[in-house]
Amino acid sequence: MTAELHEARAQAVLDELARQMPFLRKAAEAGDPPLRERMPALAAIAARLEELDGSDWLQSSVKGYVALSLEFLTLQRRLEQTGRYLLSNERDAFERVYSNPEVFSHYYLPGLLLSEALWPNHFAMNRLFVEAFVPKVPAGGRVLEVGVGTGYHLRELRERVPAMEYLGVDISELAVAFARRYADERGEGSMRFELANAAERIPAADGWADAAVCGEVLEHVEHPERLLSEIRRALKPRAPFFVTTVVFAANVDHIYMFDSADEIRELCRAGGWTLETDLVLPIYPTDSPDAVRRPMNYAALLRA
Ligand SMILES: C[S@@+](CC[C@H](N)C(=O)[O-])C[C@H]1O[C@@H](n2cnc3c(N)ncnc32)[C@H](O)[C@@H]1O
Numbered sequence: 226m227t228a229e230l231h232e233a234r235a236q237a238v239l240d241e242l243a244r245q246m247p248f249l250r251k252a253a254e255a256g257d258p259p260l261r262e263r264m265p266a267l268a269a270i271a272a273r274l275e276e277l278d279g280s281d282w283l284q285s286s287v288k289g290y291v292a293l294s295l296e297f298l299t300l301q302r303r304l305e306q307t308g309r310y311l312l313s314n315e316r317d318a319f320e321r322v323y324s325n326p327e328v329f330s331h332y333y334l335p336g337l338l339l340s341e342a343l344w345p346n347h348f349a350m351n352r353l354f355v356e357a358f359v360p361k362v363p364a365g366g367r368v369l370e371v372g373v374g375t376g377y378h379l380r381e382l383r384e385r386v387p388a389m390e391y392l393g394v395d396i397s398e399l400a401v402a403f404a405r406r407y408a409d410e411r412g413e414g415s416m417r418f419e420l421a422n423a424a425e426r427i428p429a430a431d432g433w434a435d436a437a438v439c440g441e442v443l444e445h446v447e448h449p450e451r452l453l454s455e456i457r458r459a460l461k462p463r464a465p466f467f468v469t470t471v472v473f474a475a476n477v478d479h480i481y482m483f484d485s486a487d488e489i490r491e492l493c494r495a496g497g498w499t500l501e502t503d504l505v506l507p508i509y510p511t512d513s514p515d516a517v518r519r520p521m522n523y524a525a526l527l528r529a
Pocket of ligand 1: 323337371372373374375377394395396397400421422423424439440441442445446469
């Protein structure tokens with residue numbers, strides 16, 4: 226594939242965004258890292274979507290991104306007025322989102338996929354994932370992912386870790402279907418998926434995994450300390466673990482509220498994890514990373 230064709234696909238996403246919701250096209254320009262650095266990631270996602278969905282990919286994935294972004298803005302406003310997330314328990318999140326194709330398959334997961342390049346904070350966390358975590362995953366290693374979502378992290382891993390043995394655990398069969406398709410069955414290594422509530426039990430033996438990733442799930446469970454403890458049980462001692470979550474940032478399925486980055490660090494420390502490095506990314510650029518009850522993304526590389 227030529228570089229021009231690649232670039233043209235990313236530009237087609239931006240043009241479609243300008244057609245559907247001009248202010249979101251403008252918003253994509255803002256933030257750090259700048260849009261030009263995010264364009265190759267956008268082009269790679271677009272190329273994969275075109276491969277899977279032919280000519281339908283553009284309109285439908287941008288529609289998903291618009292719906293997810295607008296929902297975030299509405300729910301964030303509500304959160305800042307009420308101090309509470311919309312939902313407060315796992316059962317409601319499962320019924321409303323994870324088992325509901327109208328929400329999860331039609332706009333949430335396609336929108337989340339484009340956000341990996343279009344939202345600067347998601348892009349910055351993915352860069353940490355590729356630069357700091359992936360090199361620590363041994364070739365032929367066993368990787369546990371909790372909350373497979375779109376399959377974005379899985380695809381990144383499959384492109385970079387030779388002969389990986391992958392186990393993806395998710396509560397939603399809609400996510401597993403989406404991730405399996407996006408990440409592709411072909412290629413070296415193996416991939417296996419299990420449906421489970423990972424905060425209750427991860428279907429893996431003690432010390433099974435050489436590395437683990439859990440992107441944006443801690444805020445989706447009632448007891449994040451139980452989820453962290455299950456992941457630690459399934460990992461070998463001192464194995465690397467990449468985790469992301471949010472502070473005071475709304476989404477339709479967020480139920481556990483972290484008030485600050487320090488609260489997340491303390492939860493991990495109390496759970497026996499060693500912090501290697503982390504990234505605190507305020508959603509409003511004028512906020513300080515030390516702020517309390519301000520919306521932020523958080524990513525960390527830990528060791529079991
Ligand atoms: C916001 S998505 C994040 C997806 C992806 N990891 C990422 O970073 O973009 C949350 C994912 O976690 C899954 N999930 C939520 N609660 C879960 C639980 N208790 N056990 C396993 N998976 C869960 C959802 O089905 C969804 O696929």
